[in-house]
Amino acid sequence: MPKVILSVDDSRSIRQMVSFTLTQAGYQVLEAVDGKDALTKLAGAGVDMVITDLNMPNMNGIELIREVRKQTKFKFIPIIMLTTESQDATKQEGKAAGATGWIVKPFNATQLVDVVKKVLR
Amino acid sequence: MSIQQYDGSSGGRGSDALLPPGVRAEWLDGIIRSIEELQTLNVQTEDAFLSVGSQLQNIYTRTMSISDNLTQVMNNFSSDGQSQLTAKMRQITETSARFLGNFDTTSRYAVDHLGSVMQIVDELPATLKEFDRLVSQLRIMGITTRIETERLGLHNMGFEHLADEVTTLGESISKKAKEVQVSIRTIFGFVKVNEQNLVRLRSKHQGLQISVARNMNEDLQLLGEKHEVLVNVVENITRQSEDSVHSVNTIVGAIQFHDITRQQIEHVIDALKDLHTRLTNSGEDDPMPFLILVCELQPAQLQRARVEFMNAVLSLISSFGNLSNTITMMQAESREAIGFADGDGSTFFSVIGANLQNVTKALIEGEKGIHEFLDSLEQIEKVVENMKTYMEEMSEAGDEVELLALNSRVRAAKTKERGAALGVIAESIQRISTMAEIHIAEVVRSIAALVEKTDQMHELAKNSEISRAAETSIEDMTTNLRVMIDEFASSGALGKSILEQAANSSSILSKELDAMAGIVRDNRLVGDAIERIERLLSSIGRDARADAPEFVLTEVERQLEAMNERYTMYAERDTHAAYVGGTSSTVESSDPSSGSVELF
Numbered sequence: 001m002p003k004v005i006l007s008v009d010d011s012r013s014i015r016q017m018v019s020f021t022l023t024q025a026g027y028q029v030l031e032a033v034d035g036k037d038a039l040t041k042l043a044g045a046g047v048d049m050v051i052t053d054l055n056m057p058n059m060n061g062i063e064l065i066r067e068v069r070k071q072t073k074f075k076f077i078p079i080i081m082l083t084t085e086s087q088d089a090t091k092q093e094g095k096a097a098g099a100t101g102w103i104v105k106p107f108n109a110t111q112l113v114d115v116v117k118k119v120l121r
Numbered sequence: 122m123s124i125q126q127y128d129g130s131s132g133g134r135g136s137d138a139l140l141p142p143g144v145r146a147e148w149l150d151g152i153i154r155s156i157e158e159l160q161t162l163n164v165q166t167e168d169a170f171l172s173v174g175s176q177l178q179n180i181y182t183r184t185m186s187i188s189d190n191l192t193q194v195m196n197n198f199s200s201d202g203q204s205q206l207t208a209k210m211r212q213i214t215e216t217s218a219r220f221l222g223n224f225d226t227t228s229r230y231a232v233d234h235l236g237s238v239m240q241i242v243d244e245l246p247a248t249l250k251e252f253d254r255l256v257s258q259l260r261i262m263g264i265t266t267r268i269e270t271e272r273l274g275l276h277n278m279g280f281e282h283l284a285d286e287v288t289t290l291g292e293s294i295s296k297k298a299k300e301v302q303v304s305i306r307t308i309f310g311f312v313k314v315n316e317q318n319l320v321r322l323r324s325k326h327q328g329l330q331i332s333v334a335r336n337m338n339e340d341l342q343l344l345g346e347k348h349e350v351l352v353n354v355v356e357n358i359t360r361q362s363e364d365s366v367h368s369v370n371t372i373v374g375a376i377q378f379h380d381i382t383r384q385q386i387e388h389v390i391d392a393l394k395d396l397h398t399r400l401t402n403s404g405e406d407d408p409m410p411f412l413i414l415v416c417e418l419q420p421a422q423l424q425r426a427r428v429e430f431m432n433a434v435l436s437l438i439s440s441f442g443n444l445s446n447t448i449t450m451m452q453a454e455s456r457e458a459i460g461f462a463d464g465d466g467s468t469f470f471s472v473i474g475a476n477l478q479n480v481t482k483a484l485i486e487g488e489k490g491i492h493e494f495l496d497s498l499e500q501i502e503k504v505v506e507n508m509k510t511y512m513e514e515m516s517e518a519g520d521e522v523e524l525l526a527l528n529s530r531v532r533a534a535k536t537k538e539r540g541a542a543l544g545v546i547a548e549s550i551q552r553i554s555t556m557a558e559i560h561i562a563e564v565v566r567s568i569a570a571l572v573e574k575t576d577q578m579h580e581l582a583k584n585s586e587i588s589r590a591a592e593t594s595i596e597d598m599t600t601n602l603r604v605m606i607d608e609f610a611s612s613g614a615l616g617k618s619i620l621e622q623a624a625n626s627s628s629i630l631s632k633e634l635d636a637m638a639g640i641v642r643d644n645r646l647v648g649d650a651i652e653r654i655e656r657l658l659s660s661i662g663r664d665a666r667a668d669a670p671e672f673v674l675t676e677v678e679r680q681l682e683a684m685n686e687r688y689t690m691y692a693e694r695d696t697h698a699a700y701v702g703g704t705s706s707t708v709e710s711s712d713p714s715s716g717s718v719e720l721f
Contacts, residue, residue: 013167013380016174017373024181055689084381084690086714101720106377108716109370115718 002028003120004045008038008052008064009082014105018051018082018112025113035059039067042074049120054083054090062097069098078119082107143409143668144400148416148661152400155654156393162647163386166430169640170379173372173437176637180444181369183630187448187623188362191455194619195355197612207344213601214337217484224487227581228323231494234578235316238501241567241574242312245305248567251560252298252515255553259291259522262550266529269542280543283529287550290518290525294557297511297518301564304508308501308571315497322490325483336479347458354458361447368444375436378429385426385692386651389419393658409669410676414684416662418700420655425696427651434648437641441634448627456620478606491582498579505571512565519557526551 005027007018019029030045032038034056042050050068054061061081068074078100081091086104094102100119103112266284270276396415399408526547533544666674681701688694691712 011380011384012171013174013376013383016171016177017376020174020177020181021373023178084384084692084712086691086712086717091719095721099721101718103719104712104714104717105381106374106715109373111716111718115720118720 002026003048004028004030005116006030006032006038006041006045006047006050008032008035008050008056008061010034010053010056014053014082017109018107021107021109021112022116025116027116035061035064035067038064042068047077049116050077050079051082051116052079054081054085054094062094062099065094065097065099080115080119082112141400141408143665144412145664148412148665149397149400151657151661152393152397155658156390156397158650158654159386159390159393162650163383163390166379166644166647167383169644170376172640173637174376176633177369177372177376180630180633180637183626183633184365184369184444184448185362187626187630188358188365188451190619190623190626191451192355192358192362194616195351195358195455195458197615207341207348209601210337210344210605211341213605214341217337221483221487224491225323225327227491228319228494230581231578232316232319232323234574234581235312235319238308238571238574239312239316241570242305242309245564245567246302248560248563249298249302249305252294252557255557255560256291256295256298258553259287259294259550262546262553263288263291266543266546269546273536273539273543275536275540275543279532280529280540283525283547283550286525287522290522293518294515297515301508301511301515304504304511307504311497311501311504315494318490319494322486325486351458354454357454358451361451364447365444368440368447371440371443372437375433375440378433378436381690381692382426382430382433385422385429385690388688388690388693389422389426392419392422407673407676409665409673410680413662413665413669413673413677414680416658416665418681418684418697420659420662421696421700422693423651423655423658425692427648427655429692430651431645431648434641434645438638441638441641445631445634448630452620452623452627455623481603481606495579495582498575498582501575502572502579505568505575508568508571509565512561512568516558516561516565519554519561522557523551523554526554 005022007015007022007029008031009015009018010033015031015033019031022029030041030047032041035052036058038050038052039059041047050064052061052064059067061083065079065081068077068079079098080101080103081094081099082103082105084105085091091102101115103115263284266280266287270280270284392415396408396411399406399411529547529550530544533540533547536543669677681697685694685697688697691714695712
């Protein structure tokens, strides 16, 4: 069974590229358009990892992480932030919320797959 | 952030509404037009790039499939199995060459021996002719004996019987001599046929020997070289496949870059919408400082987005081209590696297969030739045996004649002077008989020589390697050769088929890449449109600044600081910093931390 990764981004293009990259690497990818949508999708599927954007309507990436970490069963699920934001202060905010790692857009396909492999090992 | 078509009237007042002091209606119109145009452009380009993205999966799959298929066929040709096949072919080449060489030696000796047999057979008719002469003399002697017996009136003394016996024995010798002659003709025929066959086969085998030695060794050398080439091609295809993956990854990056520029433009749209709201809603704040700020700073943001957008477009077009070229190169290399003789459509492997077929045929013919030769030798041996019998019978007849002659001489002696003539006749008959014995001995000697020669030929042929191996080795070799021919043929056919599939797939891929490049290329016009908006906003900013009093410009500086805090993207912060530093028009650098990974 392939591992399931939830890609959360309000940009269709980014979701498309994340999905394409990870599907090639043998993962199954689910998509959510914002934090709220992600919470719904997380509840209904056996997700092994979350890759989320930071700035999104309805619920941003950091809020999403906080909500996810509140749930016991997702306490240790890997969550990677994938965002154009690269400021240290924001990164620290994400880390404090419970993010596993931070990738600055645009991502390198090989690197993304390497990170996913690493955190899912 | 979602994109919605901007409704210019949503602020409550249009361009013809009462505007705050200093604000021109044309500026408001320009701002509304810019918002609408930017929104439209964003939607259009996003759709275009999404369309490219959606085909990426298909392109990747097709590219990898072409690469995998080509690698598979190259691997098939350069695999261990093929190396073993080459080793087997080398072994068969050596054995075949030895066998064919052995056949050549055997057949050469056989032809020499046949020449000797021919010489013996050629000499025999002359000897046999002597028998005719002797038989004729015997017949005359028989007649003379009768005449003399009658003339002398020596009846009932056995001379008539002598005459009859001499005639009969003479006829018997003549008959046997004729049978020997027939046998000789038979041997002559066999020898001739075998000589011709062997000469023909030898000449053919000499050609084949050269062909085996040259062609098969050349083929082996080529196979070795081809093997190396194929291994290199596999490595090249692997490298080119990695290049393809790199091109696809570049496309993934370019689409993301486009998305970043799309977000930058969205933020510009948001800033313009905010400005429009401030211009159309009466509030406490003077909108002029914000108008100047937005219309000066946002063109710089747009310029940056435009440059990055164009970079993404160029990167995509270049990646599509690279991908297409890589696939074409993969194909060309594979085709060249498999193809042997350009133009005739045959593959390297089919040519080797054809050469092997010739060897198989040569070995079978060689085996058949030796078998036929052995069969003929057996026939000759039978004929020679018959000849020996005939000669023994002739010898017996000669002995009888001699005894009769001796007997007649004794009887003649008894008749004293009266039968002296008959004694002379009997003496002559005895002499003829002696001559017959001499000739018979000569023929017997020739026959013995024939027997010796045929025995030697038999031994030679039977002991030749090709003959000894005929039942097992040649059969094994030809079976192996046929297996190899089949393997080469199927490898060639598989190669051709996969190359054709790859060619079709590449052709489709090439068209798809062209179509995608076309979609992306059409979006280059977006750059021109953005540039027009940049100029329009800059012109509004310039005019507003020219009209603005000092306190408004001071307020611009204050609001500049506040605006910096709203940015969420490096690109915007960087452009803002450049604007503050007065270098906004040259901003092109991208976020140095792009793609950086940090695991907590």
